[in-house]
Amino acid sequence: MSTSNLFQHLLSPLDLGFTTLKNRALMGSMHTGLEDHSRDFNKLAEYYAERARGGVALIVTGGFAPNIEGCLTPFGSRLASRGAAAKHRHITDTVHQNGGKIALQILHGGRYSYAPICVAPSRIKSPISPFAPIGLPSWGVQRQINCYVRAATLAKDAGYDGVEIMGSEGYFINQFLCEHTNKRTDKWGGSLENRTRMAIEIVRKTRAAVGKDFIIIYRISLLDLVPDGQTWSDIVYLAKKIEQAGATLLNTGIGWHEARKPTIVTSVPRGAFSWITQKLKQEVSIPVIATNRINTPDVAEGILAAGHADMVSMARPFLADPEFINKSASGRADEINTCIGCNQACLDHIFKRKVASCLVNPRACHEIELKIEPTHAPKNIAVVGAGPAGLACATTLAARGHKVELYEASAELGGQFNMAKKIPGKAEFYETLRYYARQLERHRVSVHLNHRATVDELLKFDHVVVATGVVPRRVKIEGNKLPHVMSYTDLLQGRKTAGRRVAVIGAGGIGFDVCEFLVHDGSQETPSVAQWLAEWGIVDPAVAAGGLGTPKFKASDREIFLLQRKSTSIGKGLGKTTGWIHRLNLKKHNVKMISGVNYDKIDEQGLHISFGEHKTSPQILQVDSVILCAGQESLKELYEPLQAKGVKVDLIGGAFLAAELDAKMAIDQATRLALKL
Numbered sequence: 001m002s003t004s005n006l007f008q009h010l011l012s013p014l015d016l017g018f019t020t021l022k023n024r025a026l027m028g029s030m031h032t033g034l035e036d037h038s039r040d041f042n043k044l045a046e047y048y049a050e051r052a053r054g055g056v057a058l059i060v061t062g063g064f065a066p067n068i069e070g071c072l073t074p075f076g077s078r079l080a081s082r083g084a085a086a087k088h089r090h091i092t093d094t095v096h097q098n099g100g101k102i103a104l105q106i107l108h109g110g111r112y113s114y115a116p117i118c119v120a121p122s123r124i125k126s127p128i129s130p131f132a133p134i135g136l137p138s139w140g141v142q143r144q145i146n147c148y149v150r151a152a153t154l155a156k157d158a159g160y161d162g163v164e165i166m167g168s169e170g171y172f173i174n175q176f177l178c179e180h181t182n183k184r185t186d187k188w189g190g191s192l193e194n195r196t197r198m199a200i201e202i203v204r205k206t207r208a209a210v211g212k213d214f215i216i217i218y219r220i221s222l223l224d225l226v227p228d229g230q231t232w233s234d235i236v237y238l239a240k241k242i243e244q245a246g247a248t249l250l251n252t253g254i255g256w257h258e259a260r261k262p263t264i265v266t267s268v269p270r271g272a273f274s275w276i277t278q279k280l281k282q283e284v285s286i287p288v289i290a291t292n293r294i295n296t297p298d299v300a301e302g303i304l305a306a307g308h309a310d311m312v313s314m315a316r317p318f319l320a321d322p323e324f325i326n327k328s329a330s331g332r333a334d335e336i337n338t339c340i341g342c343n344q345a346c347l348d349h350i351f352k353r354k355v356a357s358c359l360v361n362p363r364a365c366h367e368i369e370l371k372i373e374p375t376h377a378p379k380n381i382a383v384v385g386a387g388p389a390g391l392a393c394a395t396t397l398a399a400r401g402h403k404v405e406l407y408e409a410s411a412e413l414g415g416q417f418n419m420a421k422k423i424p425g426k427a428e429f430y431e432t433l434r435y436y437a438r439q440l441e442r443h444r445v446s447v448h449l450n451h452r453a454t455v456d457e458l459l460k461f462d463h464v465v466v467a468t469g470v471v472p473r474r475v476k477i478e479g480n481k482l483p484h485v486m487s488y489t490d491l492l493q494g495r496k497t498a499g500r501r502v503a504v505i506g507a508g509g510i511g512f513d514v515c516e517f518l519v520h521d522g523s524q525e526t527p528s529v530a531q532w533l534a535e536w537g538i539v540d541p542a543v544a545a546g547g548l549g550t551p552k553f554k555a556s557d558r559e560i561f562l563l564q565r566k567s568t569s570i571g572k573g574l575g576k577t578t579g580w581i582h583r584l585n586l587k588k589h590n591v592k593m594i595s596g597v598n599y600d601k602i603d604e605q606g607l608h609i610s611f612g613e614h615k616t617s618p619q620i621l622q623v624d625s626v627i628l629c630a631g632q633e634s635l636k637e638l639y640e641p642l643q644a645k646g647v648k649v650d651l652i653g654g655a656f657l658a659a660e661l662d663a664k665m666a667i668d669q670a671t672r673l674a675l676k677l
């Protein structure tokens with residue numbers, strides 16, 4: 001089959017009447033942290049320009065508030081004056097010069113705004129913000145509508161091709177739509193007509209102000225996933241009115257930020273929510289856009305070919321690979337660097353007030369500072385270790401024109417990712433390994449598998465990069481050599497199996513992953529979308545308002561204890577946007593989480609533990625397996641001998657630092673080094 005046939009729906013243009021989008025891919029709105037200060041707009045422009053060159057039809061910016069009370073953070077991104085609009089010109093011009101189109105997202109935080117001046121339909125504090133909002137008087141609602149219209153007009157003046165009006169995810173407009181947050185008794189609350197009035201007025205007045213040749217995307221919440229959310233008939237009523245009010249496109253929104261249902265993380269099956277966009281498509285005549293966990297051209301094409309949507313929105317996949325569309329269009333889909341849904345460098349950064357990036361592509365949002373430029377002085381470089389650090393370093397060095405030899409002691413590329421990919425819900429890690437394998441091939445890196453590199457054979461190179469990773473930490477507990485004690489590597493690499501009653505020592509990321517592996521009995525079977533939705537209790541909003549059903553988990557029959565010595569709550573160090581899902585998942589499987597533990601000894605009876613300095617409340621956990629997930633130590637035996645022999649050598653990844661090391665740091669450090677050599 002020819003390439004163009006392969007993704008023919010994805011690559012076909014979409015005629016909007018007054019303008020044509022060159023394909024069906026929309027880069028969804030993602031806050032990057034570069035929107036808040038105009039001094040960063042040159043970086044933002046280059047970040048968008050790279051995506052425009054990469055072929056995406058329409059980019060939606062991160063959210064800009066229409067006024068100060070709508071800002072997500074104090075003095076955060078906002079478009080409310082001519083002066084501010086003028087600063088956007090550089091962004092829109094750069095995108096247009098690179099063949100793209102761009103719409104500005106108007107995002108009013110409402111009660112999600114992290115500031116005491118935040119406003120909402122009613123004074124009801126959100127569970128994810130410390131500030132109770134000010135309930136708006138009726139004239140105040142009118143003022144907010146006018147501010148949306150002003151922001152859209154300013155966006156048009158600034159050269160944007162359109163705006164996206166953010167009506168989902170639990171932000172301001174969504175707060176008016178649902179009784180969960182709208183307790184008003186005036187014309188903006190109560191009946192469906194009243195609750196939807198503000199959203200419809202915003203679109204109607206915006207259309208009147210911007211004229212007909214300007215894209216208006218309305219992001220509509222199709223599954224609120226909170227109590228007292230919208231029913232399907234509410235949503236259809238709103239969608240039809242929004243269409244009549246003049247919207248060009250309807251984009252899908254899934255789940256309020258406060259919803260306790262996963263919607264975008266890696267364990268959510270790909271394309272899990274396109275069925276609800278399909279339902280909407282049957283009700284309206286303007287094009288609709290599907291979103292969430294669409295991360296490969298095959299998934300995008302499947303959704304479009306099945307008629308579930310007219311366009312697909314992908315946000316994080318364009319952080320991971322700006323060339324997603326060009327690669328799809330030119331028969332190079334196997335070269336796409338796939339978003340693995342980890343949130344580690346994108347959303348988790350935003351919550352920490354750091355500029356977003358991407359675990360698999362550290363250049364994202366750092367395009368100016370991290371350019372891949374050809375080297376003027378090609379060297380012979382050895383990279384030792386083909387884990388994420390070694391792979392990122394070797395491929396980047398080779399892309400720049402160095403001659404690279406990659407040594408790997410084991411039989412396969414990937415290092416610890418070969419264990420990570422076996423964890424249920426983490427199958428996306430296979431994609432990263434596929435990507436790197438293809439990059440090694442493209443850039444002609446000589447790969448030596450089953451080859452533990454020695455100091456002597458490395459002496460001939462101009463430069464050596466040691467990326468030999470880590471070994472599991474040896475813990476000093478009496479009985480740790482008994483046959484029923486194993487490290488996570490023994491379990492995940494299949495050298496040992498666990499019994500039915502298990503104690504897991506160490507509750508870091510790997511302790512949690514090992515528990516996931518155990519509760520699923522090591523099965524790698526990915527649940528179908530229907531099974532996954534049922535497990536989490538996500539249903540059609542025609543069946544239950546907001547799509548909130550009852551979860552149907554099949555608890556594991558293993559008895560598992562997850563333990564740590566610290567007295568802090570278990571899982572505290574996990575990612576902000578993913579940790580709660582891991583904790584909830586294990587709780588549902590009855591994993592007992594115990595902190596503040598002393599490990600006294602292990603014997604045939606099980607694991608003996610006690611608590612505190614004085615070893616109080618001693619008890620025996622009667623387990624038949626003990627799994628050690630107690631962190632790692634660097635493996636860097638090559639480094640000093642090479643240095644001693646005068647070889648130019650660098651140390652990266654786990655070999656450089658084992659504590660708090662994760663793949664994000666490993667790949668970032670490796671890439672930065674490779675760009676310098």
Ligand code: FAD
Nearest residue numbers: 385387388389409415416420452453468469653654662663
């Ligand atoms: P490694 O991955 O350890 O690779 C080092 C490689 O060097 C190995 O392949 C080894 O065989 C090879 N080697 C060693 N000595 C030699 C030698 N002398 N010659 C040749 N080759 C040699 N991180 C995240 O960020 N997010 C996650 O979700 C995540 N999940 C994980 C889940 C599990 C189950 C595990 C085990 C880890 C997970 N990690 C995760 C951690 C992540 O995998 C590591 O941080 C990362 O792999 C470190 O990369 P590295 O290249 O430095 O080392």
Ligand code: NAP
Nearest residue numbers: 475506507508509510511564565566629630631660661662
């Ligand atoms: P980790 O996060 O450092 O956790 C190690 C655990 O072992 C801690 O719970 C620690 O808690 C315990 N521990 C440390 N020393 C010990 C000792 N001597 N005896 C007994 N217990 C000890 O390391 P990890 O879980 O091995 O993960 C490695 C890296 O991979 C981390 O950076 C992690 O972020 C990353 N990773 C990430 C994910 C993800 O989903 N994002 C998943 C897996 C791994 P106490 O000291 O309190 O006992």
Ligand code: SF4
Nearest residue numbers: 339340342343358359
């Ligand atoms: Fe995707 Fe993870 Fe990159 Fe975010 S950090 S874009 S989730 S791969």
